[in-house]
Amino acid sequence: MTWYRRWAGDPQLVAICLLLSVFGIAMIYSAGVLNVPSPVVERAWQRQMMWLGVALVGFTIVTRIPGRWIEWGAVPAYLVGLVVLAAALLVGTGAGPAESVGRWINLGPIRFQPSEVAKLAAILGLARYLASREEPPANLRELVVPALLVGVPLGLVVLQPDLGTALAFVGVLFAVLYWAGTPPLYLFLLASPGLALILSFDTRVWSAYFLALVAGVYLLRFRLYLVESAAVVLANLAAGTIALPVWNSLADYQKNRLLVFLDPGMDPRGAGWNLIQSKVAIGSGGLFGKGFTQGTQKRLDFLPEQHTDFIFSVVGEELGFVGVTVVIAVFGWLLLRLVQLAERTTDPFAGLVLFGILGVWLVHIFINVGMTVGIVPITGIPLPFLSYGGTFLVTCWALVGLAVRMAREE
Secondary structure, eight states: OHHHHHHHSSHHHHHHHHHHHHHHHHHHHHHTOOSSOOHHHHTHHHHHHHHHHHHHHHHHHHHTSOHHHHHHTHHHHHHHHHHHHHHHHHHOBOSSTTSOSOSBEEETTEEEOHHHHHHHHHHHHHHHHHHTOSSOOOSGGGGHHHHHHHHHHHHHHHTTTOHHHHHHHHHHHHHHHHHTTOOHHHHHHHHHHHHHHHHTTSHHHHHHHHHHHHHHHHHTTTTSOHHHHHHHHHHHHHHHHSHHHHHHHSOHHHHHHHHHHHOGGGSTTTTTHHHHHHHHHHHHTTTTOSOTTOOHHHHTTOSTTTTTTTHHHHHHHHHHHHHHHHHHHHHHHHHHHHHHHHHHOOOHHHHHHHHHHHHHHHHHHHHHHHHHHTSSOOOOOOOTTTSOOHHHHHHHHHHHHHHHHHHTOO
16 A cells, blocks of 8 residues: 555545545435436436546646645735636626526636635635744734735625635635634634624624624723724624625525525425425435435435535435434544644644635535535535535545645645
């Protein structure tokens, strides 16, 4: 197995990702086993296998790039990511009938998703900036530049629109800032406007939250500059004020996703169909599931997007509680391995990149699994290594290669 160790770089991390990728191909195959065959879904596992081969080639290339080259190229990569996102808004095509244009770029036979490239660019750009600092951020003013570095690509992704993928950038920002040594208090204050926006849909809850925030800022007046205190209060006030305009600006399908999250029964044959069928599929799996390829909801094609966004529902129906527990445990093992690698490296840039990768995958796993069981709204975000998708799989393995390369840095 010496050749495997030389090729993989970190045998444990690569073994986890290979296990998830092969399992994902098996579940995509199962998703295509329907009572009424669908050529598109039926052959998806073959295309995913081909993309896995491409992804492994990409992984091999990334692991052979010197770490210093990656750090030196972080800023150009970040700028290229912004250019690609901007190009997607101008010449991109939509991902489906419910989506607007700007999510995919066609280059002849190749069709890729620019937001996936932008995730990698945002990780590198943010890590490069924070690694260049001698001290961790010590106040809110020092978080402005990191927030802008992530906020610009995030805003371009929201304009596509792709709210689910945009949340991955939020994961990158907070994971990297945490590893950079930012005090948790400042992380909370940075996130507070987003929390205010969510709570503003209930006036009483938002009012109580805002009063508590103002009181907290007053008690912290000796730790915060006056400008910082005013900025936090005004940002939260603005978030509560714009809640209604933001709601009105959402597309109908986005509004329906939020409404059925609160009450799936309001439109069981329309907007609530996806969530209801997903919960029925997972719940009917019981302890050990119905057996590989034997899922009833799946075979009858009741499950929506069962080979992409709702692949976890297929796992729950066919492998049951035991199956999903094992899958979640393997994902936990993957994230734990990234933390271990970040702790071992003595290079600041490498550690920040590793935590940026962790932030991306953590958001994807939490939101994808959460939406299939109804604890978060449906956003259409794939599950790493398991969901069908060439661009996403190649990006995931590029991140694995980057993690392996960074883990070797001293």
